[in-house]
Amino acid sequence: FSSQGIDYNNNYKMSTDNIEVDAADMCCASCGIAELDDIKLMECADCDLVKYCSDECRRDHKSQHEEACKKRAAELRDE
DSSP, X not given: XXXXXXXXXXXXXXXXXXXXXXXGGTBOTTTOOBOBTTBOOEEOTTTOSOEESSHHHHHHHHHHHHHHHXXXXXXXXXX
């Protein structure tokens, strides 16, 4: 990867040439497991900022995600 940065949600961003990949799109926000053929991640239903591999991970991560989730959900409602 040619560069790394952090977005406003502290998600690592990596880019390869003109393709930018957000690490949060590739792994569970709680446990970090990567999305593979046999592991499908579910987006947060309210904000779509993060993904989870299970309901347990979603519950475990709720306190860390709640503030950013509410902010993004409000932005989506205003669009």
